[in-house]
Amino acid sequence: MILIKLAWRNIFRNKRRTFIAATAIGIGLAALIFVDAFMIGMSENMVRTATGTFLGDAQIHRMGFRDAQEVSLTIQALDEVTERLAQETIVEHFTQRTIASAMITSPANVGAINLVGVHPPTEKFLSEIDDVITEGAYFEGDNSRDIVIGAKLAEILEIELGDRVVLTVAQAESGDLSQEMFRISGIYQFAGEEMNSGMAFVRIEKAQEMLAIGREAHEIAIKFTAIAYAQDPTLPFWETYSQHGNEVLSWTELISQLKVILEMTKYSKYIMGGILFVVVIFGIINTLFMSLYERMFEFGVLRAVGTRPFGMARIILFEAGALAVVSIGLGMLLGFILTAVLSRIGLDYTGIEMVGVTVQEFIYPVMKVEQFMIYPVWLFVFTIIAGLYPARYAAKMSPADAMRRSF
8 A cells, every 4th residue: 555655646746747648648548449449330330331232141042143143043942942031030131133134225325234123122121222212212103114223324324214224134044135115213322333333123023024034033132130140150041041052141251352351450459559559668668767767866765775676666566557547547538538429420431432332321439348448457467567677677776876876
């Protein structure tokens, strides 16, 4: 208790110096807390955007379809697969789709697109197309010749709502060309240009008819009751539905580059931790040595009256600990205020694209209890480690040299 009281008294002998050192260290801790919260918020935002826009948490395809994009590679045992999915407790929603390359022609222009056949009542749970309609409607009524396209594609084709276009696709088995006329019933606007310019949506029944694939489908998009299921490679779900020549893949495999990027962002915390450690080392060592030189005579007297080297070192280490407590308190307060404010107002990164995923909403940092437990503990440990050097110096000094230097 005596050492603790001495430590607190000594670090506040020079309040300005202590405040500057504690502020520098505290800002480092606050930055580490905020960066961690921001990375969590960014990861959740990007995963939510990637899976919620169109991808889903997982997808089922015929083996080889994703590489070849052959219209004839439809999902095997489709009825059995859908019946089992309907009974899965971890599956919240799923929808069937057809996917084919097509040519879309207007009176003014022509373009190549991916034609996606969707079932509107279930598709709305797996994608956000119905939420980003800027003109018209998302498959209202029962007109089988309605088509929904992106704003960029409408600009390229020089068409507007209500105009007519012609779609041309190759049928599955024969390869014969099939053409149908459609009316623009809706125009959507995503943040990403690729979906705005390279995709068009029609009702799945019409797409199946044009492709001559009967009631078959190329893709089943799945939304789990919790996104954590998609990141669990040990889940029996993957093996259960990778049968009959089909394969089921989670978003971590469908866009593996996003998973790699999110894993790499974790290293930024280690970099920040390294920077904080450097700040701690120089801040603590500088502060403690300045305090030590100011009280050189006192240390010389302590050694002269019989204080052992270990006792001298403990005085310095307790002062380092006291400075760490002040820095941690200040850093936690700054980190909490900064993160709490930005977690409410968010950070505007909309429109920025990373590995094919375009941020479409504000990023909100996510605070967790661990951030205010683990990082302060490590800061305290680093501070004690940094204090070992000045503590060793104090322990090795001789009484005569100490008192001589004080004059």
